[in-house]
Amino acid sequence: MANEIVGGATAVAPADPAPRRRSRWQSPVVRRLLRHRMFVSGAILLLIVGLAAIFADLLAPSDPLKISIRTRFEPPGAEWLFGTDNFGRSQWSRVLYGARLSLMIGLGVVILNAVFGTLVGALAGYFRSLDNLLMRITDAFMAFPVILLAIGITAALGPGSLNAVIALAAVYTPRTARIVRASVLVVREMEYVEAARAMGATHWRIIWHHILPNCMAPLIVQLTFIFAYSVLSEAVLSFLGLGAQPPTPTWGNIIAEGRQYIREAPWITAIPGIALAMTVMGLNLLGDGLRDVLDPRLKVQQG
Amino acid sequence: MSEPLLSVRNLKTVFKTEDGQFAAVDDVSFELNEGEVIGIVGESGSGKSVTALSIMGLVPNPPGRIAGGEIRFEGRNLLELPEREMRRLRGGRMAMIFQEPMTSLNPVFTVGDQLFEGIIEHEGVGKRAARDRAVELLDKVGIAAPAERLDQYPHQMSGGMRQRVMIAMALACNPKLLLADEPTTALDVTIQAQILDLLRELQEEFRMAVIMITHNLGVVAEFAHKVMVMYCGRAVETAPVGELFERPSHPYTQGLLRSIPHLDHEGARLRTIKGTVPSPFALPPGCRFAARCEHARPACAEAEPPMIGVVPDHEAACIRLTGYRHDLTRATEPVA
Known part of the structure; x- marks a missing residue:
């Protein structure tokens, strides 16, 4: 009789005829991502920027800090690929090394954001008694315009790239926390969470094992945007002299220095500007692609 | 045991x-x-x-x-x-x-x-x-x-x-x-x-x-093996399963049993229990089912009926059962 039952049940289920063990990299999500045009173009853009940053010392042999008065304001050309700036420094070197710092700052903000945003969001969403307290604090943070608050925090901590990371993380964490909280609120009401509780699971196990994995999709997407925002905001902070200090190149302070010469040598501002735009566009495309693919409502149509 | x-x-x-x-x-x-x-x-x-x-x-x-x-x-x-x-x-x-x-x-x-x-x-x-x-x-x-x-x-x-x-x-x-x-x-x-x-x-x-x-x-x-019927947060009848179907003693249970569609009763309209469940914030004094009960009498609104034994192991919360002891030898419908 058991066999009959199963026969009936399998007939209903359009299950795989031959269920196999698949590794996560061959999973349908990855395959769908690779077919997603926006995701792939974003990934390629970021790959270019990322590789340029990682191999900056190979690609740009000249010292980004080396001053040469005789070669000031050389336009882009065969000898100076991206031209030179007001101190005769190679723009090519400066933009590549600048990519390093800009991306590292972005990555640092994203990591801090992921950790603290998830922590605060999960606590607020899961333990309802903490919700009001934590959310009012995040509201207080979100009441300030992003840049203003970041400027305030860096001004208090002192300028520097590490402090810029801390400031930007503090500014963006409440946003991430809000998004995580919203997903946790939804997922915590799912029956499998109640089932896990009925199985005797602890709070931490429920949060870590059952709730957070189901909140990953919006979080990942949010983090790609945060990355883009923080690369931009770091440029703004550097531009204002609150981020990395000259002569250390970041895209922001290259643009800041170049703005005085924008008539005579527009390439000084334009090239890091283009690099920045490319990175942000790459991140946004990546985020959009991830959102499309990870959104379960779209899965059915594409799968 | x-x-x-x-x-x-x-x-x-x-x-x-x-x-x-x-x-x-x-x-x-x-x-x-x-x-x-x-x-x-x-x-x-x-x-x-x-x-x-x-x-x-x-x-x-x-x-x-x-x-x-x-x-x-x-x-x-x-x-x-x-x-x-x-x-x-x-x-x-x-x-x-x-x-x-x-x-x-x-x-x-x-x-x-x-x-x-x-x-x-x-x-x-x-x-x-x-x-x-x-x-x-x-x-x-x-x-x-x-x-x-x-x-x-x-x-x-x-x-x-x-x-x-x-x-x-x-x-x-x-x-x-x-x-x-x-x-x-x-x-x-x-x-x-x-x-x-x-x-x-x-x-x-x-x-x-x-x-x-x-x-x-x-x-x-x-x-x-046995059943507990609940209404508005209270148990209104408990009985061994055979007993319940044979001798449903609370009007609510009787209503539930009557509202099961039968294949052999062709053309007959399905019986329902009239009215709706009272709001939990505005429970009537006395029996909570009284407003929907066809046997309701003034006494029903006075006090919540206790569980009253019908036969051993079979109890229902209905005042019509007060003083009632079912004679097991007489297999008639008890109250209806």
Whole structure:
């Protein structure tokens, strides 16, 4: 009789005829991502920027800090690929090394954001008694315009790239926390969470094992945007002299220095500007692609 | 048999809402012996699910709270147990299966991962032993090719199969008490019958006590040994299952039985119980069913009727039974 039952049940289920063990990299999500045009173009853009940053010392042999008065304001050309700036420094070197710092700052903000945003969001969403307290604090943070608050925090901590990371993380964490909280609120009401509780699971196990994995999709997407925002905001902070200090190149302070010469040598501002735009566009495309693919409502149509 | 496996005494579970506080379960008592099946019947909002959640210690708090009574399980009062002990009981000595097999499994993990979780947690065995046990369990609940199914995700299975997996999860640690909250409601009729058969087989094999929550009297007739009918958070009638169907004594039970469609009564209009369930915030004084009861009399509104014995083990909360003792030799309809 058991066999009959199963026969009936399998007939209903359009299950795989031959269920196999698949590794996560061959999973349908990855395959769908690779077919997603926006995701792939974003990934390629970021790959270019990322590789340029990682191999900056190979690609740009000249010292980004080396001053040469005789070669000031050389336009882009065969000898100076991206031209030179007001101190005769190679723009090519400066933009590549600048990519390093800009991306590292972005990555640092994203990591801090992921950790603290998830922590605060999960606590607020899961333990309802903490919700009001934590959310009012995040509201207080979100009441300030992003840049203003970041400027305030860096001004208090002192300028520097590490402090810029801390400031930007503090500014963006409440946003991430809000998004995580919203997903946790939804997922915590799912029956499998109640089932896990009925199985005797602890709070931490429920949060870590059952709730957070189901909140990953919006979080990942949010983090790609945060990355883009923080690369931009770091440029703004550097531009204002609150981020990395000259002569250390970041895209922001290259643009800041170049703005005085924008008539005579527009390439000084334009090239890091283009690099920045490319990175942000790459991140946004990546985020959009991830959102499309990870959104379960779209899965059915594409799968 | 000295003490019953589970004894619920005067359980009262209240919920606090913006409109005030109400008792979702009000003064409910019942007992359950080892290997015995009780069916709890009632319409939506009658407090049957909350009764089950109270026993499991899973009443969402806030807004819910167990305001009074006693729940004794294997000689211990669950309401006094610390949360850590309670957690050890849940999924170990007592387990629960839920209504919606579609949402009761975590979509991001394989079925196996979810089965292992309980086994590793409660039995303290390693991953390999847990896997062997999981295969055995899936086989037991009638899933073909269990070893392969373990590595599948919930969305690759049908509703009936998922409910089988849920049952396997509940059985993982040989519970003495199984709470089944409308386990077949969300399934196709044919699958419902299969799942019920499976549950009964497993119940007999493991000698589990089962609390079967349902609004389907057919399920009760098939599966339960005794029945408790709930209305507005109160038990209105308790009886052995045969007794209940033979001699329904509370007008509400009688109404429920009459509103089952019969295939052979061609053309007859289906009887319903008139009116709606009163708001839990505005419960009438006296009998809560009085407003919908065809036998209501002025005395009904004066005091809440106590449980009155009809025959041994059969009680109903209706004042018309006062002073009434059914003569077992005379098989006539008692009151109607």
